[in-house]
Amino acid sequence: MDAGTWELRVHGMVENEFTITMAELLDLPLQEHYVTLACVSNEVGGDLVGNAKWLGYPIRDLLARAKPHAGADMVLSGSDDGFTASTPLEVLTDDRAALLAVAMNGHALPRDHGYPARLVVPGLYGYVSATKWVTDIEVTKFAEKEAYWTTRGWSTHGPVLVASRIDVPRPGATVKPKSGDRVVTAGMAWAQHTGIEKVQVRIDNGDWQEAELSEELTSDTWRQWRCEPTGLSADTYTVSVRAIDLDGNVQTSERRPAIPGAATGLHERQFTVE
Template sequence: MVVGVLTAGVALGVAHLVAALVNPAADPVLAVGSVAIDLAPQPLKAYAIRTFGANDKIALLGGVYTLLTLAAVLLGAGAVRRRRYGAAGLAAFAGLGVVAVLSRPITTPVDILPVLAGAGIGMAAMLVLVRAARTVTASASSRPRLLNRRQFLATTAGAALTAGATATIGQAVGRRSAVGARARAAVRLPPPVRPAPPLPAGVSARVDGVSAFRTPNRDFYRVDTALTVPQVDLETWRLTLDGAVDRPRTWTFDDLLARGLVERDITLNCVSNEVGGPYVGTARWSGVPLAPLLREAGIHPGQNQLVSRSVEGMTIGTPLEAILDGRDALLAVAMNGEPLPLEHGFPVRMLVPGLYGYVGACKWLTSMKVTTFDAFDPYWVQRGWAADAPVKTASRIDTPKPFAQRRAGPVMLAGVAWAQRRGITAVEVQIDDGPWRQARLADGPSPDLWRQWTYRWDAPVGSHTLRVRATDGTGATQTGQRATPFPDGATGWHSTTVTIT
């Protein structure tokens, strides 16, 4: 067991160090984890997001390391008996790592160096450890000799030190080579040429427990498939536009800033959000209008999809009609008055109001291609999600929290409702199975923003179920029929149970 675990530790530590020097995404553990994300069936992905939330990537990597540890124990057991068993097992794992690395959308032959280096050093460590272990085993069968045990302890301690040192140095090198963080710190954004209009004083319901109208960057939800946040060097970063256009273009970051920034408050939400879930937020975004860039390029007739690609290879397909119909589709470079945080897409992300993020909010953007839905299926469409995904009308109870206890008498219910591009015109609350009653709406300055709502309830003693539903700007009331997020967004009324004493 010790031989196997330490062999794996040395191999992975060396691979991590070399990946930090070559390409952090070439770390074999990250590559295997990314493959697991790609191959995982939809119910498993939904369970992971629902159960672990923002910690889903940590849970995935924890699972990968657990399986590697179990496999390493078996590897060590085989190696101590026959060296060729250990060599074959290590070679098999190296092959798996190479396949995983090469399977990523953006990869080069150099990216397999971390796997090969880790396997080579790991093999040497295994042979040394096996020799020490066999010496101890042989002496134990006759008469234990302290010197052999000391040799074994010294050997294992050296291997453990090597594993820890290489991993630690790899982390340090990775932090020092975090070009994205340095690039972001150096960015100086110009003031917007079209600032967002001032928010009315009445956008906030001013009730404890309700979501802030504008979500702080640190609290804004993050749902994506990147196991490590991409680090983008602005010196080499370029954004290209090609495909079925007359005039393909390439821009630097400074080129985009020179076009002038537009500032807008927009609510964004993820299609993975369950009814009443947390994956929705509002921010003040600054960016370059996207529609003029496409029109200047000259779109060929019959095209209906813009495929955007991130630096790590993710593809997002957006209906061209949604970009060109007059809404504030942006190439966002700032969020709540500062350059985009790394985890939210620095340096540039796409943002199309009224669409779920998986069809309109590509992060770490590096290319855009005009095409058709018939010609190309982006990442999520390949996995069964709808190609066109307008946001559905939804509402949520923020306070009281589930299973809260309150005293009898006046209780303030409050929450948020959203229906981007259509807006919210009414919110109703139901207590137990009673009639639906009108809630009070805070101001809603734009149909692309959520609205806070409140309802004063004279609560009697007992256990009660609270429900909420919203009506959008078209007059359509939110359906009560429950549906899961897959394939185009969840539906149903959010409910919660409280106890009044």
């Protein structure tokens, strides 16, 4: 797409319909926020999740200019390629860092991240929020409109579930104990717009142990965790991880597939101690 000819139309159940150009958008007071995005089709322990610094204009301010009608409960965002996403209106008008983004990590959006503009919404999976190459925002109702993935069996709202993964040790790795009998385990945990309270690690079927957490950047970003289980002699073990968010929700051990609203279960890794 050409940023010089790009336009975003805001319309539907609103008092003031309008169209904004890129030049007009860049003249607005833009904000930068770190936000972790996750794909609903990410398998347990998968890598379809990442964190970046986004520059953009708050979507709630765009909607405030449009003045949604009473009774509206959904924003249907549309892409230049025909994709649509259904986002709860209340999510786009609360205090979270939902952005009409134009830059990522200090540079203009890469083409595959939606250049020249895309949506970034903390706390929702991308299929109901993160429209790339966005050109249309329609304020409407869930009862009246359906989005691309909703018509294919996925749930309508798509809130991100508390999740975690193991990055160290690698699958099937053979490791040497550190400082005697300590083995390093580490990874990531996320519960966007709620925040991570704690992460726990278990070796085989033993007791859950508290992991050390990195400083929380914001509640909209993931957190690194690290734990060094002790007492591991030469043998093969399985390490499991679970996260608990700031609302007290414990990551479920129940396994389910991604459809209709994200895969669940605990990530495990098997490794061998020399």
